[in-house]
Amino acid sequence: MFLQQMINGITLGSTYALIALGYTLIFGVLNIVNMAHGEIFMFGAFIGLILATTFNMSIFSALLGAMIAGAVLGYLMERLALRPLRRRKVSELAPLISTIGVSIFLESLALRLFGPQAQSFPSIYAAQLFEVGGLKISAVQIIILAISFGLMVALRFWLAKTRLGKSIRATAENIETANLLGVDTQKVIVLTVMLASALGGGAGVLVGLAFNAIEPTMGITMGFKGLAVLILGGLGNITGAMVGGLLLGIAEIFSVAYGVSSYRDAVAFGFIILLLFLRPQGIFGSKEQQGGR
Amino acid sequence: MLQLQQLAAGYGNIKALKNIDLTVPAGSIVSLIGANGAGKTTVMKVIMGLIKPESGQILFKGQKISGVATHKIVSLGLSLVPEGRSILSRMTVLENLEMGACQRKDNEVQADLHRIFQRFPILEERKAQLGGTLSGGQQQMLAIGRALMSRPELLLLDEPSMGLAPLIVADIFKVIQEINQEGTTVLLVEQNVRQALKIAKYAYVLETGRISLHGQAVDIAKDPRVMEAYLGGKK
Numbered sequence: 001m002f003l004q005q006m007i008n009g010i011t012l013g014s015t016y017a018l019i020a021l022g023y024t025l026i027f028g029v030l031n032i033v034n035m036a037h038g039e040i041f042m043f044g045a046f047i048g049l050i051l052a053t054t055f056n057m058s059i060f061s062a063l064l065g066a067m068i069a070g071a072v073l074g075y076l077m078e079r080l081a082l083r084p085l086r087r088r089k090v091s092e093l094a095p096l097i098s099t100i101g102v103s104i105f106l107e108s109l110a111l112r113l114f115g116p117q118a119q120s121f122p123s124i125y126a127a128q129l130f131e132v133g134g135l136k137i138s139a140v141q142i143i144i145l146a147i148s149f150g151l152m153v154a155l156r157f158w159l160a161k162t163r164l165g166k167s168i169r170a171t172a173e174n175i176e177t178a179n180l181l182g183v184d185t186q187k188v189i190v191l192t193v194m195l196a197s198a199l200g201g202g203a204g205v206l207v208g209l210a211f212n213a214i215e216p217t218m219g220i221t222m223g224f225k226g227l228a229v230l231i232l233g234g235l236g237n238i239t240g241a242m243v244g245g246l247l248l249g250i251a252e253i254f255s256v257a258y259g260v261s262s263y264r265d266a267v268a269f270g271f272i273i274l275l276l277f278l279r280p281q282g283i284f285g286s287k288e289q290q291g292g293r
Numbered sequence: 294m295l296q297l298q299q300l301a302a303g304y305g306n307i308k309a310l311k312n313i314d315l316t317v318p319a320g321s322i323v324s325l326i327g328a329n330g331a332g333k334t335t336v337m338k339v340i341m342g343l344i345k346p347e348s349g350q351i352l353f354k355g356q357k358i359s360g361v362a363t364h365k366i367v368s369l370g371l372s373l374v375p376e377g378r379s380i381l382s383r384m385t386v387l388e389n390l391e392m393g394a395c396q397r398k399d400n401e402v403q404a405d406l407h408r409i410f411q412r413f414p415i416l417e418e419r420k421a422q423l424g425g426t427l428s429g430g431q432q433q434m435l436a437i438g439r440a441l442m443s444r445p446e447l448l449l450l451d452e453p454s455m456g457l458a459p460l461i462v463a464d465i466f467k468v469i470q471e472i473n474q475e476g477t478t479v480l481l482v483e484q485n486v487r488q489a490l491k492i493a494k495y496a497y498v499l500e501t502g503r504i505s506l507h508g509q510a511v512d513i514a515k516d517p518r519v520m521e522a523y524l525g526g527k528k
């Protein structure tokens with residue numbers, strides 16, 4: 001029972017971790033919380049759904065399509081809503097408000113395009129159950145775990161080893177220094193926003209698969225969870241986002257399993273508040289101010 | 294190699310630089326000295342394109358670079374060791390050096406890295422450590438090494454001796470001279486006026502945003518106004 005719930009919790013948590021990674025990456029280079037990330041996630045879910053049902057694509061192609069859609073939305077958001085506000089004497093809050101505008105726009109657009117009712121992925125994947133030593137694990141869970149952990153490992157490796165990954169880290173630490181070393185920081189910012197949004201779009205498909213309900217308003221709740229994980233893990237900390245996401249997923253599943261299912265979000269957020277009392281800077285956060293802006 | 298012509302710049306309403314003329318001939322060391330808040334760092338930032346000039350222009354090898362993006366200025370052959378060193382403290386020493394070469398596509402990066410480790414053996418010893426764990430002097434070496442990794446023709450140094458112990462300061466000045474002898478032109482901003490004038494060929498004195506004096510470094514060092522204001526009044 002305990003192990004079973006653990007598997008369920010880690011599966012859910014891995015999708016939260018993916019979403020939180022998107023927040024973290026953008027927070028790193030831009031020092032803002034992207035309030036539209038939840039809506040990009042929701043768009044990814046719908047695009048994936050349409051590709052999988054209307055176009056009969058495999059779940060992997062649908063996922064790829066959702067990630068590309070996320071990246072495109074990220075690109076548009078950066079060019080139209082964020083860049084015009086940079087290098088200009090505007091309030092620090094302006095880009096935040098701007099992302100809120102984007103989130104409202106995307107939600108309304110989704111209502112028009114996809115309708116208000118909840119939709120779901122075909123249930124073929126959920127039906128297949130594997131039993132390993134008394135533990136039940138569905139094909140969907142395996143897909144979710146494999147993809148989200150695969151993406152996280154790939155991202156870590158890419159940030160640690162590649163030239164572009166290092167440029168993102170340098171820009172996140174201090175944009176002016178990165179610039180002086182020859183990094184085209186404008187380009188790095190666009191790329192980071194696209195990457196974060198692609199992860200968000202992909203997470204949309206995974207969560208859609210897990211919960212079997214996709215609707216235009218799903219971005220808000222999920223957005224708040226991702227945001228909570230961002231803070232829980234420590235602002236701008238990649239490892240923190242991963243661990244924080246897993247913890248939130250596990251906390252949520254256990255609160256359901258042990259009889260408080262109508263309070264699952266309350267329990268999960270209560271747990272975050274408790275952790276933040278103990279470690280105000282987040283699990284992996286350092287005490288110093290992050291970012292270079 | 295570098296020419297600032299009638300350059301003015303500032304921060305909003307603050308006019309930090311007023312019509313600066315300054316020339317750095319190829320192969321030389323030029324020192325720019327001045328009191329706190331005179332505008333020295335602003336000169337460096339304008340040259341690197343971090344601040345846009347309000348008027349006047351900057352020529353590098355005859356080409357206008359005012360208005361060009363910072364990373365492109367770096368690729369043209371300028372590199373700044375910023376005031377306070379700006380080490381990437383969450384990246385390793387090696388990664389800091391690699392970032393210095395982030396635009397290079399030639400295959401001599403490893404060789405240059407090796408050369409920098411020869412010049413600063415302590416950096417090789419600590420290459421896997423995070424930049425933030427180095428001492429002040431080591432960070433300054435890292436900042437200089439990192440700037441050299443882009444193979445600059447003109448190296449800008451903003452107060453490289455700031456906050457360092459006298460012995461290390463002497464080391465740093467020696468290294469600056471060596472770098473210059475190997476063919477890199479240097480523009481040096483310093484508050485350590487005595488040393489800066491000793492290694493420089495030309496010097497400029499900046500006072501509240503204006504060049505108040507300039508000439509051969511040996512002459513500037515003998516100027517009574519400079520001796521009074523910056524060299525403690527005596528030889």
Ligand SMILES: Nc1ncnc2c1ncn2[C@@H]1O[C@H](COP(=O)(O)OP(=O)(O)OP(=O)(O)O)[C@@H](O)[C@H]1O
Binds near residue numbers: 307484
């Ligand atoms: N970011 C900024 N915003 C507003 N004013 C600034 C800013 N940076 C510098 N200044 C002002 O511009 C003037 C020149 O500053 P600058 O940093 O260039 O001086 P400096 O000669 O480098 O001084 P120091 O020796 O202390 O490094 C000062 O009056 C300073 O207060």
Ligand SMILES: [Mg+2]
Binds near residue numbers: 333335376
């Ligand atoms: Mg200064």
